Amino acid sequence: MPTLTADEHRRATEFVAEFSRHVGLGETLQFGCVYRSHDFPDTRLVLRLQGPPQDYAMKIDTASPESGRLQAEFDILTRLARYFDGNETSRVVRPFYLSPGGLFFVSEFIDRPTAVDVIHNSKDDDQVARIYRRAGAWLHDLHSFQPATEYEFRPRWMTDAINELLPFVPPHIQSTGGQMAENLENAALHLKGIPDTRVFSHGDFHGQNLIVGKGEMIGLDFTEMREKLAVYDIVDFLKSDIFRNTHPSNVDRSGILKLNKDMFFRRYRHPIHIGILDFCIRGRLLKDWLASWHVDHSCSPYEEDRRRRLGDRLQIAFQHR
Incomplete structure (x- = not known):
């Protein structure tokens, strides 16, 4: 405390x-x-x-x-x-x-576990999958708060942020990360300008901002709320999936477990361009991984574990074609 x-x-x-x-x-x-x-x-x-x-x-x-x-x-x-x-x-x-x-x-004040508590610590894959389904339902309801609009996807900010990190990581990470960044830039050429759904967004929708109640999910911390593409809230939540141990065959091209991603979209039904979503998830995972290797950044045991898990998921994700 x-x-x-x-x-x-x-x-x-x-x-x-x-x-x-x-x-x-x-x-x-x-x-x-x-x-x-x-x-x-x-x-x-x-x-x-x-x-x-x-x-x-x-x-x-x-x-x-x-x-x-x-x-x-x-x-x-x-x-x-x-x-x-x-x-x-x-x-x-x-x-x-x-x-x-x-x-x-x-x-x-609600003295209940957050979604992250369950995702990080539960030994029951089915229980975690249900958390993703319930989170998808909650976010669908939030994104229905006001009418959705369309907005053209602009990936440049993400690729620029990744490239800005590359000079400040160890050489072997710079080599691997550079190849992944090039892959993303090629994908961005095909996605730029595609319209996708823009909604009233939470803005910081990681699993610590969603409480698992008894039969209900309870959101908090709306200091970053704004209108933006719906995929960004989805990415913020799905990326916690890296803490689940799994066989590589269970991970899709975004770097997320197929089961958990599927369960999330059982109840989240706003139209989403899956190509943009997968691009943004891989981009966010890569950005987080590079930031964790920054030469001035010292890692706690938790952060070292997170860094390893990010690297493992990125290797799987970028092997997909």
């Missing part, structure tokens, strides 16, 4: 007291920090507030009054809560309170 500095604890105490008064509690709720942003450690935190009558999540961003980040997320969370009302299998965390200064907001 992350540790708060003295200043952070003082500020958090004030915020929790404000919320406690708002909900009419006689005393300030107990709290602890459960998340500190890796990219913005000095400004972004999440606290768990212990009830009664329930536990709450307090999302803090001390830069938000200037950026409007939390105000925007709270507003969309409120709209999505109404949108999902009555849906028995899909919803979002319920929002409760936005501070007048925009420094924090409070939603429900």
Whole structure:
């Protein structure tokens, strides 16, 4: 559990007291920090507030009054809560309170595993496949929040990002990654300009932002929401599949297990160009793999395992024709 500095604890105490008064509690709720942003450690935190009558999540961003980040997320969370009302299998965390200064907001805290917890740790392949099916259903519902439009696919940003990483990795990785990057650039020539589905997107749809409830899936963290091609949300979720052990014959040309990909699309039914999807998955896996080999990047045991798994899946994916 992350540790708060003295200043952070003082500020958090004030915020929790404000919320406690708002909900009419006689005393300030107990709290602890459960998340500190890796990219913005000095400004972004999440606290768990212990009830009664329930536990709450307090999302803090001390830069938000200037950026409007939390105000925007709270507003969309409120709209999505109404949108999902009555849906028995899909919803979002319920929002409760936005501070007048925009420094924090409070939603429900749900003490359940995330999709990533199950995908990474379950020994039951069928259980994991069901998680992919349920995630596909949830994302289908989210992508139906507003009417879809069409937008021409522009792959250049991805190939450019990959090529920018290549000079900063060890020579043997640069050689292998360069061949894969060339393969992607050739594929991009045939995909550029093809129209695909653009929707209201989550923007950061990795499996830690989807909670596995009892009969329902619950989304959270909408700070990156925007309109963009639907495939990008799908890629963000499917890439966790690399943590599943499997025989190479079970992996398709995107680098994802055929079963899990198929299960995801059992319930996700918006039209998607599969060629664009497979290109984007391979591109994302390659980008992540190269970034993990950056000469200035030191790996933890977890990151070393992830790097190995990414490399193994990419070898399989780029063997497909």
